[in-house]
Amino acid sequence: MSLSVDLITPEERRSASAINVKSLSRIGAIILPTLIIFAMGHLALKGMLTSSRLRVLESRWESAEPKQKQSLKLSKRLHYNMQTATELDAWKTSRIEWHQQLRAVMETAPTSIQATMLVIAANRNAAAPASPPTRKFTLNLEGKTSGERAMLFVESFKHRLETHPATTGIVEAVAVANYGADISTSAGEFDRVFRIECQYRKRPEETTQ
Amino acid sequence: MKLPTDKAERTKILMIIGIAVIGVGYVAYSFGLSPLLAKQRATSARITELEDLLWRGKNDINMIPINLKQNCETLEQILDISEVKRQILRPSLGNYLLVASDIVESRADALNLKIDKINETIARKNMPRTGVTTNPNAPRFMPYAVNVSLACGLADLVQLVRALEEDNPYLCITRLGVIENTQTPESHAVSFDIQWPIWNAPTHSIQLAAEHLSDKEKL
Numbered sequence: 001m002s003l004s005v006d007l008i009t010p011e012e013r014r015s016a017s018a019i020n021v022k023s024l025s026r027i028g029a030i031i032l033p034t035l036i037i038f039a040m041g042h043l044a045l046k047g048m049l050t051s052s053r054l055r056v057l058e059s060r061w062e063s064a065e066p067k068q069k070q071s072l073k074l075s076k077r078l079h080y081n082m083q084t085a086t087e088l089d090a091w092k093t094s095r096i097e098w099h100q101q102l103r104a105v106m107e108t109a110p111t112s113i114q115a116t117m118l119v120i121a122a123n124r125n126a127a128a129p130a131s132p133p134t135r136k137f138t139l140n141l142e143g144k145t146s147g148e149r150a151m152l153f154v155e156s157f158k159h160r161l162e163t164h165p166a167t168t169g170i171v172e173a174v175a176v177a178n179y180g181a182d183i184s185t186s187a188g189e190f191d192r193v194f195r196i197e198c199q200y201r202k203r204p205e206e207t208t209q
Numbered sequence: 210m211k212l213p214t215d216k217a218e219r220t221k222i223l224m225i226i227g228i229a230v231i232g233v234g235y236v237a238y239s240f241g242l243s244p245l246l247a248k249q250r251a252t253s254a255r256i257t258e259l260e261d262l263l264w265r266g267k268n269d270i271n272m273i274p275i276n277l278k279q280n281c282e283t284l285e286q287i288l289d290i291s292e293v294k295r296q297i298l299r300p301s302l303g304n305y306l307l308v309a310s311d312i313v314e315s316r317a318d319a320l321n322l323k324i325d326k327i328n329e330t331i332a333r334k335n336m337p338r339t340g341v342t343t344n345p346n347a348p349r350f351m352p353y354a355v356n357v358s359l360a361c362g363l364a365d366l367v368q369l370v371r372a373l374e375e376d377n378p379y380l381c382i383t384r385l386g387v388i389e390n391t392q393t394p395e396s397h398a399v400s401f402d403i404q405w406p407i408w409n410a411p412t413h414s415i416q417l418a419a420e421h422l423s424d425k426e427k428l
């Protein structure tokens with residue numbers, strides 16, 4: 001049997017450990033305010049540095065802004081003028097050099113054929129013109145021929161016209177749109193009338209627009 | 210100051226101190242630290258924004274000489290076509306027909322061809338306005354067309370059309386009709402429309418010339 005006698009009252013008891021509530025509170029009472037003061041100081045210093053950097057940047061921007069505005073204005077003017085040049089260029093690229101096409105017709109027409117009418121027309125309505133223009137032309141050639149091989153003459157003319165270097169690449173289709181007997185009073189048994197239609201590609205080409 | 214020896218009293222005092230510390234902390238955070246941090250966040254955001262603006266601004270400013278040179282070249286190209294070569298039809302005393310007739314007749318004279326008639330094909334109401342539009346999508350040009358009638362052979366017509374087309378790459382023959390004349394097999398009735406681009410606003414070219422002069426001084 002063991003007997004323990006405790007002569008110290010609870011109020012007089014002290015902890016044997018180096019770390020206790022009292023010592024922690026004392027340390028905390030010193031460290032915490034110090035940390036808070038340092039943190040506040042750090043924040044204030046950082047704030048001052050940031051404000052100073054902001055002032056420097058604001059003043060730099062103040063001097064750069066008018067120049068930048070001038071540059072943007074110039075860039076806008078350049079864009080506008082380049083659009084004007086592009087629009088003007090479309091006037092050039094949308095046309096067909098008809099002297100070359102007419103010469104091609106003259107060069108390819110067989111002597112056995114007599115042209116009676118040639119009409120070139122753009123599909124665009126001239127009353128409501130657009131700029132830049134997009135043009136699509138049609139060339140219609142009416143003529144007469146004679147003989148048992150009349151159809152052959154017309155077909156040969158059509159073939160020579162569509163393979164001529166001046167029409168290659170710009171003509172979409174060449175077709176004999178009309179072929180038949182000549183019904184005029186002076187016409188003979190083998191007299192024939194015909195119409196050849198040349199459809200030109202739309203200009204400027206879709207890819208160049 | 211010593212804490213009371215009574216445990217309950219001491220706990221109460223410690224609780225009051227704790228609540229007071231929390232209260233002071235809350236007030237310090239709400240009215241001191243939080244606005245300070247918010248201000249710093251706003252300042253940092255403005256700094257980032259300014260740095261971005263300055264970076265873009267620097268790039269834009271660096272482009273000034275390049276854009277100025279390119280604008281000058283573009284203007285020179287347009288003004289050369291419009292003012293030097295006069296390939297964009299310009300009116301004489303407000304009259305386009307006079308100029309167009311002069312062009313066609315001079316080419317026909319050189320080929321010994323006689324023009325029968327030259328008429329305007331576009332009504333006067335479609336003629337250009339006087340002001341330069343600021344709308345970048347509005348067309349800068351509009352067509353002006355005349356109809357030419359004459360009697361000639363196909364070979365002569367080819368020569369006339371060639372002279373007109375080679376002289377001005379912007380004009381376009383938009384309609385052409387050749388009908389045989391049974392009385393004169395060598396000469397046909399010919400009618401064709403020629404279209405030129407004209408400035409939508411006649412003062413546009415003057416404005417471009419002024420702009421070109423001003424840009425050239427800056428280069």
